[in-house]
Amino acid sequence: MSGPTLDRISEQAIDWMVALRAATPDEALLQRIRLWLQQDPAHQQAWNRLEQRLGHPLAALHALDQRAPGQAAEARRLLLIPTRSRRDVLGAMASLGLFGAALWGGWRSDTTQGWLADLHTGRGERRSFTLADGSRLSLNSASAVDVQFDAGQRLLVLRHGELLIQVARDPLRPLRVRTAQGQVQALGTRFLVSQEDDATRVVVLQHSVRASLDDGRWLALQQGQAALLHPNAIERLNDEQQQRAAWLEGRLEVLDQPLHVVVDALRPYQRGYIRLAPAARDLRVQGVFPLDQPLQALAALAEALPISVEHFGPWLMLIDLKAP
Amino acid sequence: MDSTSTRKLGFFFSDHHRWLLQHIHKRLRNRADAEDTAAETFCQMLGARVDPDSIQQPRAYLTIIARRLIFDRHRRRQLEQAYLEHLARLPEAVAPSAEEQLLLIEALVTIDQVLDGLPAVVKATFLYSQLDGMNYADIAVKLQISERSVSRYMKQALRQCYLCEVRA
Numbered sequence: 001m002s003g004p005t006l007d008r009i010s011e012q013a014i015d016w017m018v019a020l021r022a023a024t025p026d027e028a029l030l031q032r033i034r035l036w037l038q039q040d041p042a043h044q045q046a047w048n049r050l051e052q053r054l055g056h057p058l059a060a061l062h063a064l065d066q067r068a069p070g071q072a073a074e075a076r077r078l079l080l081i082p083t084r085s086r087r088d089v090l091g092a093m094a095s096l097g098l099f100g101a102a103l104w105g106g107w108r109s110d111t112t113q114g115w116l117a118d119l120h121t122g123r124g125e126r127r128s129f130t131l132a133d134g135s136r137l138s139l140n141s142a143s144a145v146d147v148q149f150d151a152g153q154r155l156l157v158l159r160h161g162e163l164l165i166q167v168a169r170d171p172l173r174p175l176r177v178r179t180a181q182g183q184v185q186a187l188g189t190r191f192l193v194s195q196e197d198d199a200t201r202v203v204v205l206q207h208s209v210r211a212s213l214d215d216g217r218w219l220a221l222q223q224g225q226a227a228l229l230h231p232n233a234i235e236r237l238n239d240e241q242q243q244r245a246a247w248l249e250g251r252l253e254v255l256d257q258p259l260h261v262v263v264d265a266l267r268p269y270q271r272g273y274i275r276l277a278p279a280a281r282d283l284r285v286q287g288v289f290p291l292d293q294p295l296q297a298l299a300a301l302a303e304a305l306p307i308s309v310e311h312f313g314p315w316l317m318l319i320d321l322k323a324p
Numbered sequence: 325m326d327s328t329s330t331r332k333l334g335f336f337f338s339d340h341h342r343w344l345l346q347h348i349h350k351r352l353r354n355r356a357d358a359e360d361t362a363a364e365t366f367c368q369m370l371g372a373r374v375d376p377d378s379i380q381q382p383r384a385y386l387t388i389i390a391r392r393l394i395f396d397r398h399r400r401r402q403l404e405q406a407y408l409e410h411l412a413r414l415p416e417a418v419a420p421s422a423e424e425q426l427l428l429i430e431a432l433v434t435i436d437q438v439l440d441g442l443p444a445v446v447k448a449t450f451l452y453s454q455l456d457g458m459n460y461a462d463i464a465v466k467l468q469i470s471e472r473s474v475s476r477y478m479k480q481a482l483r484q485c486y487l488c489e490v491r492a
Contacts, residue, residue: 006483014482018475023459053485054438057431058454064428068418075428076451078406079436080444122354275412275422310422318422 012036013046120144121161124269124292126247134168135175140194140247141291142268149173161268162194164205164245181229182213192245200229203241252289252297259283259305263319270294270317277320280307336376337366344386351394361397365389403436404429438488442481449474450481 006014016033019025037044065072121127121139128138132149139145143161148154154175156163167175167186177184177193179200184193189207193200202211203226211227211234212218219234221227226241227234243253252265260281263274269291283305289297298319302309310318344365349358368389369376379385411425420428439447448467452458453474458466460474467474 006486010486014479014486017482018478021453021460021478022475023461050482050486053488054435054454057434060424060427060431061455064420064424068414072455074410075407075432075435076455078403078410078432079439079451080448081406120353122357275408275425278416 009040009042009046010050013043013050016047017050118145118147124294126250126291131168133170133173133175136166136168138164138248140164140268158193158195158200160195162192162247164190164192164248166190179229181231182211182234185210185212194244196228198231201237201241201244202227202229203244205242205245246288247291250291252291254285254287254289256284256286259285259301259307259319262289262301266291266294266297270298274317274319277318279321280305280319283307332376333366333369333374336369336379336382340382340386341366343383344390347383347387348390348394357397361390361393364393368393399436400433403432407432438485439481442484445469446477446480449477453478 016036019029020033037047061072061075119127119129119137119139121141121143123142125141126139128136131137131147131154133154135154137145137156140162143163144159145161145163146157146159148157152173154170154173156165156175156177158177158179163177165175165177165186167189174185176186179193179195181200184191184200184202186207186209189209190205191209192203192205194203202209202221204221204223206223208220208222210218210220211229213229213232213234215232217234219227219236224242226237226244228237229235240255243255246253252262254262258281260276262285263276266289267274285301285305287300287304289300291297298309298317301307306322308320308322310320341362345358345362348361348365349355352358352361365386376382407429408425411420411428414420435451439450442450445467449463449469452463452466453460460471460478463474464471469477
């Protein structure tokens with residue numbers, strides 16, 4: 001076997017472990033292992049080291065499996081999701097000099113996509129850019145956009161997140177924003193596009209846009225109007241949507257929304273995962289919250305609503321109904 | 325680690341930090357992530373008790389560590405996110421508490437790190453044995469390999485466990 005060499009005792013410990021796991025061990029095998037362990041304290045040491053290496057992690061996963069059968073198999077499935085091996089990835093990087101966008105096209109992670117996009121913002125970061133044509137583009141937190149401008153078109157591809165654009169007039173080159181569901185086309189206007197889980201939200205702040213799906217269906221939206229582009233339909237939104245642009249000023253304005261929508265709006269600003277218990281999802285919320293201090297925003301929510309907000313390290317937060 | 329070598333690493337750090345940060349920033353295009361990764365790169369050197377004098381080509385050396393960290397960061401996030409989403413879908417009655425979730429994710433990430441770099445079939449063999457509790461005969465059928473191969477792969481995975489220094 002290749003790889004670094006191990007001393008004889010370690011190799012023996014591994015051989016015994018391989019034998020032990022083969023099937024339900026019989027008494028004879030167990031007896032031989034016991035004898036070996038008793039022969040020398042170093043044997044016991046090597047054995048312990050081998051057991052400890054993965055003993056705790058495996059025990060944790062088994063414990064969950066006891067309570068909810070199938071969970072160990074789920075962990076196995078996740079661990080076996082094929083990722084390119086580190087060497088492949090590094091090889092690809094090396095051959096390109098740096099991350100080449102096309103090669104990584106199949107990679108689904110938002111984070112990676114963000115790194116690859118032309119313009120992007122990190123968690124908790126908002127930025128405004130002046131584009132080559134003079135248009136003013138603002139990106140909300142954790143957003144990424146590709147810019148493809150040439151003689152015939154101005155195309156922005158919103159890979160994820162949310163953008164607000166003040167379009168510079170150029171009748172010969174319409175400006176379009178492409179998303180996973182469709183596209184929004186404008187001439188001299190100001191509007192907001194947000195890539196949500198399975199839909200694209202469009203809010204027109206000035207003048208008008210034409211929102212269309214990939215199959216050609218389209219809808220004209222005037223100032224103050226908004227719509228959701230679903231994969232197979234365009235849904236006109238009749239409630240007030242203008243406040244969705246408040247992030248530009250660092251505020252989250254909520255008129256009357258369920259808690260899960262508010263938490264989703266805060267997520268891009270908060271490191272780590274926020275788990276919202278189903279029972280608390282639909283509590284109604286209104287108010288104005290500071291985006292740049294998501295913890296403060298959550299504390300304000302906890303004061304206004306019957307919820308508890310618990311932190312477990314920097315990357316897990318649990319929101320639940322307060323115990324009665 | 326004695327204070328002299330810590331100090332030497334400190335000098336090494338200030339000599340190369342600017343360059344390293346620019347180098348990583350070009351790849352991540354995000355300042356905060358780049359700063360994190362640059363800091364981690366040096367933490368790794370500290371942790372590994374590297375003597376800066378022994379490094380012939382500092383930039384090449386730093387590039388290798390930084391690249392690995394960039395990849396690890398991505399892989400870890402991917403795994404954490406996928407598992408948390410799965411756990412969030414469990415029925416409330418059996419859903420793990422927040423503390424348990426922490427432990428479970430640590431467990432998953434640790435196993436992933438320990439098995440990193442092994443061929444997929446070796447990982448699968450090991451996980452069917454250790455997580456699903458299957459015997460070698462069943463694993464051989466499942467993966468369509470011989471029982472001899474199952475033993476061989478188990479040995480390969482266990483060797484790696486034994487040798488692995490789990491990264492923090």
